[in-house]
Amino acid sequence: MQSHLRPALMRWLVFMPFVWISAYATGQSLDFDIYEKEDGLASNSLFSICQDDLGYMWFGTNNGFQRFDGVTFMNYGPSYDSTGLPDGQIWALHNGGEYLWLGTQAGGLVRFDPATESFKQFQYPHSLALRGGPHWI
Secondary structure: OOOOHHHHHHHHHHHHHHHHHHHHHHOOOOOOOOOOHHHOOOOOOEEEEEEOOOOOEEEEEEOEEEEEOOOOEEEEOOOOOOOOOOOOOEEEEEEOOOOEEEEEOOOOEEEEEOOOOEEEEEOOOHHHOOOOOOOOO
16 A cells, blocks of 8 residues: 555544544434423523432522422422521522532522421621622632
8 A cells, every 4th residue: 555545544544433423423313391480490590400319300590499300390489487498599509418408699508408398598607708799618
């Protein structure tokens, strides 16, 4: 084989599998379901999403957060008493195993117990407050 053909053949052998893989991958279709406020979401503005150990999907919005079981939404809106969700804007969700941890706009860090559907608010002392806007820990 002529020496000037070897590099071209090598490039072809390296490049063609990627072409075949991408051609195959684009032939697959993905199905999506779109859920909106009319379907049970508390808001069309989602800030955070997580999945718990039982498979439920949790969505943080500007009007509380929701549990989705694949069919229906269970809404947890703000409740301004000592045992409820202190703020409706849920910026962060974290699956902590037994609990869900919520980062809120004005209510600080909140622990949610799905088994009892109860909330516990954790706020930092005002002596730790920093000036100049929101600060995340």
